[in-house]
Amino acid sequence: MKTKKYIVLGLxxxxxxxxxxxxxxxxxxxxxxxxxxxxIFSNALKNLCDQEASTNVNRNVFRLxxxxxxxxxxxxxxxxxxxTRSIPDYAWRTWYRDVLMDLKEANRLIMEESPxxxxxxxxxxxxxxxxxxLSVYAYQHLVDLFGNVPYDEALNIDNVLPAYEDAQSIYxxxxxxxxxxxxxxxxSLGDSFEDADLMYGGDVAxxxxxxxxxxxxxxxxxxxxxxxxxxxxAADAVAGGVFTSSADNAVMNYLGSQPNTNPVYVDLVASxxxxxxxxxxxVDIMNTLNDPRRDDYFAENLGAGTFTGGIYxxxxxxxxxxxxxxALQDPTAPMHLMDYAEVLFYQAEAVERGFIGGxxxxxxxxxxxxxxxxxxxxxxxxxxYLAQADVAYATAPGTWQEKIGKQAWLAYYNRGxxxxxxxxxxxxxxxxPAALTxxxxxxxxxxxxxxQTLNGANYTSAxxxxxxxxxxTKLFWDKY
Numbered sequence: 001m002k003t004k005k006y007i008v009l010g011l012x013x014x015x016x017x018x019x020x021x022x023x024x025x026x027x028x029x030x031x032x033x034x035x036x037x038x039x040i041f042s043n044a045l046k047n048l049c050d051q052e053a054s055t056n057v058n059r060n061v062f063r064l065x066x067x068x069x070x071x072x073x074x075x076x077x078x079x080x081x082x083x084t085r086s087i088p089d090y091a092w093r094t095w096y097r098d099v100l101m102d103l104k105e106a107n108r109l110i111m112e113e114s115p116x117x118x119x120x121x122x123x124x125x126x127x128x129x130x131x132x133x134l135s136v137y138a139y140q141h142l143v144d145l146f147g148n149v150p151y152d153e154a155l156n157i158d159n160v161l162p163a164y165e166d167a168q169s170i171y172x173x174x175x176x177x178x179x180x181x182x183x184x185x186x187x188s189l190g191d192s193f194e195d196a197d198l199m200y201g202g203d204v205a206x207x208x209x210x211x212x213x214x215x216x217x218x219x220x221x222x223x224x225x226x227x228x229x230x231x232x233x234a235a236d237a238v239a240g241g242v243f244t245s246s247a248d249n250a251v252m253n254y255l256g257s258q259p260n261t262n263p264v265y266v267d268l269v270a271s272x273x274x275x276x277x278x279x280x281x282x283v284d285i286m287n288t289l290n291d292p293r294r295d296d297y298f299a300e301n302l303g304a305g306t307f308t309g310g311i312y313x314x315x316x317x318x319x320x321x322x323x324x325x326x327a328l329q330d331p332t333a334p335m336h337l338m339d340y341a342e343v344l345f346y347q348a349e350a351v352e353r354g355f356i357g358g359x360x361x362x363x364x365x366x367x368x369x370x371x372x373x374x375x376x377x378x379x380x381x382x383x384x385y386l387a388q389a390d391v392a393y394a395t396a397p398g399t400w401q402e403k404i405g406k407q408a409w410l411a412y413y414n415r416g417x418x419x420x421x422x423x424x425x426x427x428x429x430x431x432x433p434a435a436l437t438x439x440x441x442x443x444x445x446x447x448x449x450x451x452q453t454l455n456g457a458n459y460t461s462a463x464x465x466x467x468x469x470x471x472x473t474k475l476f477w478d479k480y
Contacts, residue, residue, distance in 0.1 A: 037109030038196035044102035062416025067281035122190030129184035164462035234355035261331035277321035283309030292381035313434030371411035442471035
């Protein structure tokens, strides 16, 4: 995998220089009007990764919802209050305006180019397809967060009151859109974004693997929705070529100086804030299992080998509980958009659902071992961990959903949205009640307040269609 450490901030312009001196004099070179599709793609990709990586409670509360972390002084979010800070509005705005609109514009500019050679034409097609793949990822995130959302009428500046579309219908369209993008990706005929691709460095073959892995993820996500043919989608994805090693991981590598650092560093170190400790939910489970990843996940501020989680939802003393591991707060800490361990868990689940052949036991074991190795553990530690009766697939307690759900959730630490979604789908592991509320753990975000006030008729229709705009309203794929 090519790892790129170039971060493009803002819209870096590549303006065409006029052939006349008069036109040159009339150009403001500090604020160019022409922007390349490549630059806008870079911006969209970074905005997406920053949103996923952030710990700022105004924009990302999913490490709390997944009960990986809990709060110290301010506890609203760990007690499921997302309205005081208008958190849904931030998410809505970021995913539509800063990610999807940028990807749409990038694709428009790319397709307006006039390639001359066959290689240039292949490059154009590959870049267009990659913007589509990332758009599918972003739309899936939006649907999995809210349910019904604007889709066909979204991203149209001439329609400020877009209708909402049925979430299951959007998923169906996303599968078709992803298939079309995969068909366009051709590693043998050309490259793509090169340095403008902050994840794979323009490696088309890697983006094709990512696309097939995304298709598998989507298929497993809707595994209980027969109308979407998840078995066929999962089998097609695996046959097409999903991730086969950690070298395939989709990773954003940040830099050591601001503003190009990992948002975790910005939120926790540069800000000087002590707003979080790790939660007792995950610490207690990992302590019980003697999990070798504990010193990779958590700091040893309480003493070597001592890990104590804060009470979930309570006002916890920062000095009394384990902190987030220093490595995760490093400015260069990588952000994983998707990784091999995740794909292995999806395959294990697909086997259990009868979607693909293979051994769920072996895939599960490889997924757990891969996670341990990726976090810096050893093969010996992985083998010892998997040999425990409460971890080994054949003897671990519970249904396959509980076995895979618990270990996948543990492996997804620091990827809050994925951990929360895994819990929503598989109902495992058991989460702790929040200390200061009787409200249950949310299963969706309520819609943005701006949508309620500015797009009222469509909002009201959407809220009724999903069964009420509540944090407890289950999404269409959340059957149990």
